[in-house]
Structures are given as structure tokens and as C-alpha cells.
Amino acid sequence: MRITMIGTGYVGLVSGACFSDFGHEVVCVDKDASKIEALERNVMPIYEPGLDALVASNVKAGRLSFTTDLAAGVAGADAVFIAVGTPSRRGDGHADLSYVFGAVHEVVAALTGPAVIVTKSTVPVGTGDEVERIVAEVGPEKGIKVASNPEFLREGAAIDDFKRPDRVVCGVEDDFAREVLAQIYRPLSLNQSAPVLFTRRRTAEIIKYAANAFLATKITFINEIADLCEVAGADVQEVARGIGLDNRIGRKFLHAGPGYGGSCFPKDTLALLKTAQDYESPLRIVEAVVTANDQRKRAMGRKVIKAAGGDVKGKTIGILGLTFKPNTDDMRDSPAIAIIQTLQDAGAVVRAYDPEGREQAEKVLNNVDYVDGPYEAAEGAAALVIVTEWDAFRALDLGRIKSLLTDPLLVDLRNVYPPVEAEKAGLRYVGIGK
Ligand code: UDX
Numbered sequence: 001m002r003i004t005m006i007g008t009g010y011v012g013l014v015s016g017a018c019f020s021d022f023g024h025e026v027v028c029v030d031k032d033a034s035k036i037e038a039l040e041r042n043v044m045p046i047y048e049p050g051l052d053a054l055v056a057s058n059v060k061a062g063r064l065s066f067t068t069d070l071a072a073g074v075a076g077a078d079a080v081f082i083a084v085g086t087p088s089r090r091g092d093g094h095a096d097l098s099y100v101f102g103a104v105h106e107v108v109a110a111l112t113g114p115a116v117i118v119t120k121s122t123v124p125v126g127t128g129d130e131v132e133r134i135v136a137e138v139g140p141e142k143g144i145k146v147a148s149n150p151e152f153l154r155e156g157a158a159i160d161d162f163k164r165p166d167r168v169v170c171g172v173e174d175d176f177a178r179e180v181l182a183q184i185y186r187p188l189s190l191n192q193s194a195p196v197l198f199t200r201r202r203t204a205e206i207i208k209y210a211a212n213a214f215l216a217t218k219i220t221f222i223n224e225i226a227d228l229c230e231v232a233g234a235d236v237q238e239v240a241r242g243i244g245l246d247n248r249i250g251r252k253f254l255h256a257g258p259g260y261g262g263s264c265f266p267k268d269t270l271a272l273l274k275t276a277q278d279y280e281s282p283l284r285i286v287e288a289v290v291t292a293n294d295q296r297k298r299a300m301g302r303k304v305i306k307a308a309g310g311d312v313k314g315k316t317i318g319i320l321g322l323t324f325k326p327n328t329d330d331m332r333d334s335p336a337i338a339i340i341q342t343l344q345d346a347g348a349v350v351r352a353y354d355p356e357g358r359e360q361a362e363k364v365l366n367n368v369d370y371v372d373g374p375y376e377a378a379e380g381a382a383a384l385v386i387v388t389e390w391d392a393f394r395a396l397d398l399g400r401i402k403s404l405l406t407d408p409l410l411v412d413l414r415n416v417y418p419p420v421e422a423e424k425a426g427l428r429y430v431g432i433g434k
Contacts, residue, residue, distance in 0.1 A: 001025070001184050004077040006070070006103045008035055010046055010158065010263070011120055011151045012083030017054045018162040020064035022187040028066050029073035039066045047329040047356050050159050071110040079180050080107050081149070083120040086267075093270035095124050104134045114143030116177045120151050122208050122268055124275045128171065128201040147177040148201045150208030155262065156327030163188075168196045171204025209272040213286045216265045218253045220289045223296060226256035226433025236433025237415055256432045258335035258387060258413040259296035261324030266293075266333040297335045301342025304411050307430040308383045313347030318377035318405075321388025321414075322354035322361045331360040335413075336387045340365055353377040355390050378404040389414035398425035 001024045005016035008030040020026040030036050035045050042056050058064035067073050074080050084099040100121055107117060117131060132146045148171035153161035168188060170181045178198060188194045199207070226236040236256045244251030260266070269290050276283040305312050324334035331337070334357075340350050344367065351369040354361060358370050371377050374393060378384045378401045386393055394416055402408045402425050410417070410427045415434070422429035 001078045001180065002076055003027075003184065004029060004074045004080045004107075006030075006073075006080060006082050006107065007084035007099075007121070008032075008039065008045065008066070009083065009085060010048070010155060011153065012081070013039075013044075013046070013055075014048065014051065014153060014158040014162055015081065015083060015120060015151060017051065017058060017064060018159060019184065020058040020061075021054060021163075022184075024063065024184065026058075026064050027073045027077075028064070029068070029070050030066070031068060033068050036066045036068050047327075048155065048158050049327060054159060070106050074107055074110045074115070075112070077111070077115050079116045079118055079184060080111070081118045081120045082107070083151075086121045086123055086271075088267050088270055092274065094274045095122070095267070095271040097123060097127060097130075100127065101130065101134060104131050105138060108135050108138040108142070108144060111139065111142055111144060114145075114176070116145045116147050116180045118147045118149045118177075118181070120149055122150060122212075122264070122271075123148070123205060124209070124271055125202050125205040127205060128173075143176075145172075145174050145177040146201070147172045147181060148204040149181060150204060152208070152211065155330055156325060163193075165194045168194055169204050169207050170196060170198050171201035171207075172198060173201050209268055209275070212264055212268040213272050213283070213289070215253050216260055216269050216293070217285060217289045219255075219257075219260050219265075220292050220296075222254045222256045223259065223432075224292060229433040234433075239433075256415065258300040258339065258432075259293045261297075261333035261335050263330060263332045266290075297338035298342050300335060300413055301339040301346075303413075303430070304339065304343060304383060304385050305346050305348075307409060307411050307428075308407070311346075312343060312382065314349070315347075315382040316349045316351055316380055316406075317343050318379075318381035318384040319350060319352040320354075320374055320377055320384065320386045320393050321357075321390055322352055322365075323357035323388055326388055326390040327356075329356040329360050331357055331364055334388075336361075337364055339385070339387060339413075340368065351377050351381060354388065355392055357388075375400060375404060381405055382407045383409040383411055385411040385413065386416055387413055389416050398422055398427060402426045 003024050003026045005012045005028045008028050016026045016028040044052050086095040089096040128148050135144045172178045185196045189196050229236040240254035243249050244254050322336040353371050408427045410422050411430045415431045419429045
């Protein structure tokens with residue numbers, strides 16, 4: 001199949017590279033000339049393990065190319081995937097669909113024959129109908145069909161998630177779109193690595209938001225249970241295991257922590273709430289999840305202050321990990337932002353280390369002293385706080401950490417270390433839900 005990918009952000013670039021690796025011929029289009037130039041030199045705009053090698057090998061094989069010229073990019077395409085951003089609209093939290101509709105306009109105008117326009121960006125229910133209206137207005141005679149194919153890949157594990165997904169969801173309203181998408185995902189159904197689920201288009205659109213809201217709920221649920229464990233004298237990790245072994249619940253996404261962040265959960269839960277409001281069909285559980293998660297991030301800052309004796313004025317606090325999760329440089333809605341701001345508001349001096357996030361962190365945080373390693377972050381600090389569970393923080397020499405700190409306090413917001421291990425090294429340990 002000949003595939004055009006509009007947008008070379010996380011979803012677009014990973015999907016485009018993986019489709020080409022399936023054997024399809026893929027052209028990735030982006031308006032940002034510097035990004036396209038960089039991609040042509042095999043410089044990735046994001047940090048994602050394995051992506052540069054995947055792009056390089058498919059470019060070399062002649063299956064993957066990049067352009068800023070949308071008209072040339074869509075020429076002869078069987079499917080044009082729309083993978084542009086859908087940020088939260090300022091003020092109301094609605095998904096901002098102007099990039100999606102803008103791209104669709106251009107694509108319809110440029111296409112000369114039948115093709116399927118597929119939304120891969122996360123878009124609210126009914127967006128496909130709107131895309132269809134644009135097709136009817138701009139190019140009704142071209143035989144263009146509209147489908148929805150939400151993407152579930154996670155940052156940091158994006159290639160594996162794309163190639164070995166739990167399922168693929170395709171929302172279609174006609175046989176042509178169904179056939180094109182079936183061909184595109186044939187490599188996955190051939191080796192039976194994933195069920196390809198065909199639904200109506202509106203159903204597919206809801207599936208994506210429902211999945212993200214459910215996962216955000218699962219995390220928030222265990223986070224609140226963690227708070228209860230702390231005051232009631234129980235261990236949340238054992239509780240998570242105890243409930244997670246029940247197959248109906250499942251063990252994944254039950255790691256208590258400082259709250260979820262990232263480019264999807266915060267934005268998509270808000271957008272889903274707006275949709276629910278528009279349809280006057282309240283989602284009270286998701287409302288509670290959003291509020292609880294927002295409040296949790298600052299509460300984590302206060303937790304650190306409390307562990308440090310209630311006053312951090314003038315004290316240095318070392319932070320390990322800034323990104324919203326490991327293996328990414330993404331700082332969007334990272335809990336580290338609210339935690340650091342709370343500490344700074346209380347007068348603390350923040351010293352931080354993150355293996356990949358520094359550049360992005362510098363754009364959103366002020367007055368942070370960045371260092372080049374975990375031990376440097378601990379040096380002369382009154383506490384060391386693990387905010388993101390990078391592998392590099394999993395086997396620290398805790399004795400050395402202790403000797404570097406002025407006050408031997410380890411606040412482990414990801415429960416990386418067993419308390420006894422830290423205590424054996426002479427550290428005072430504060431975890432989550434312990
Ligand atoms: C998520 C969805 O998993 C993915 O399917 C969707 O396509 C995009 O949104 P992503 O944002 O990349 O992916 O990260 P994910 O691994 O899901 O983590 C999201 C946040 O939840 C992170 O801040 C992470 O630290 C937190 N989290 C996750 C927990 O606090 N506990 C958990 O058990 C799991």
C-alpha cells in the first residue's frame with residue numbers, strides 16, 4: 001500500500017516508520033522544514049529508543065521518505081493518515097481540531113483519485129463526520145472515504161507497542177475504507193500478533209478516549225489507595241499485587257506514584273469531559289480522576305517538605321528524574337513541574353538530574369540547578385527525591401548517596417527501593433503508600 005502520514009510528531013513518525021517496516025511505501029509530510037531536513041539527515045525530533053535505526057533502514061530500503069510538499073506527498077496514496085496535534089484548546093479543555101481540519105482541507109484539495117483519509121490523532125467522537133463534510137465540500141467527486149484508526153502506543157515503548165499491539169481499532173463506514181485498512185494491517189493479522197477490530201467510526205473514536213480515561217482512573221485509584229495505606233499502616237505495592245492477580249483487575253497500571261502526566265492522559269481526560277458535557281451525559285468518575293490527579297502533583301511537593309521536617313527554606317533538594325516517565329524527553333504535564341514549583345515556593349533550592357529531559361525541562365522550569373549525574377544531585381542536599389523511575393536510578397550506591405547528603409533522607413515517589421535496603425544504607429526512607 002502507498003501511505004501518506006501527515007504530521008511527524010510522536011504518533012506520525014513512529015507509525016510512518018513502522019508502516020514502512022511492514023513493507024508499505026510511506027511518505028511523511030510535515031510543514032516544519034527544519035524537522036524534515038533533520039529527518040533526512042536521520043536526526044530524530046524526539047527521543048525514542050530504536051527509532052533512528054528503524055527510520056534509517058527503511059529510508060535506505062527506499063520505502064520511507066520525508067517532504068514538506070503535501071501535494072507531492074499524497075500523490076497516488078491509498079491512505080492518508082492524519083497525525084497532527086490535537087492540543088487542549090486554551091480556556092476550555094476541548095481538543096483543538098484546527099490542525100486536523102486544516103490538514104484535511106489541504107489533503108482533499110491535493111488528492112486526485114480515491115483514497116481513505118484516516119484520523120490517527122486522538123479526536124473527539126463525531127470528528128470523522130466533520131472530516132466527511134470537508135470532503136463533500138472540497139472534493140465530493142474524488143471518491144474519498146473517511147476512517148478512524150486511533151493509536152495506543154506509549155512513549156518510550158512506541159515501536160514495540162506499534163508492532164505488537166494488544167489490538168488495532170479501525171472505525172469505518174464503508175467497504176473501501178475497510179479493505180484498505182485491512183490491507184495495511186495485514187502483516188499484524190497474518191502473524192496473528194494482534195486482533196484487528198473493525199467498528200463503526202464513532203465507536204472507534206470513543207474507544208480511544210475510554211481506554212485512556214480507564215487507565216488514568218486505574219492509576220488514580222491506586223494512588224488514592226496508596227494514601228490510605230500510608231495512614232492506615234499497609235503497603236500499597238502488596239495491595240496492588242493482591243488485587244492485580246485477579247484477572248478481572250489485572251496487574252498493569254497499578255503502580256502508585258506522583259500522578260500521571262504526559263501528552264495524552266491529562267489532555268484526553270479533559271477533552272472527554274468536554275464531550276460528556278456537550279452530550280449532557282456526565283462522566284463523574286473521570287471528573288474525580290482529573291481533580292484528584294491535579295491535586296496530587298502539588299501534594300507530592302508538600303510530602304517532600306513534610307519529610308524534610310516541614311521547612312525547606314534555603315535548603316537544597318536533589319531531584320532525580322524530570323520527565324513524566326522514563327525513556328522519553330517529554331516534560332508535558334510531568335509531575336516534576338508541580339513538585340519543583342511547590343518546593344521553590346517554599347524557598348528550597350532545587351538541583352536536578354534527568355538522563356534525557358534537561359533541554360525540555362529548561363523550557364518549563366526556572367531557577368533549577370541542573371547537574372550531570374545522580375550523585376551530583378545528592379551532593380550537599382537535604383533530601384534526594386526520585387520523581388521518575390529511570391533505569392539509571394535503580395541501582396544507586398545508597399551508601400554513597402548517604403555520605404553526600406547533609407540530611408540522609410530519600411523520598412522515593414516511585415517505590416524504586418525496598419525501604420529496608422535504604423535503611424540499611426543509613427538513609428531515612430519515605431516511599432508511596434508504605
Ligand atoms: C498513554 C497510553 O498508555 C497510550 O496507550 C496512549 O496512546 C497515550 O497515552 P503514555 O502517555 O506514553 O501513553 O505513557 P504511559 O506509560 O501510559 O504513562 C502515563 C503516565 O501514567 C505516566 O506519567 C506514568 O508515570 C503514569 N503511570 C503509569 C503511573 O503512575 N502508574 C502506572 O501504573 C502506570
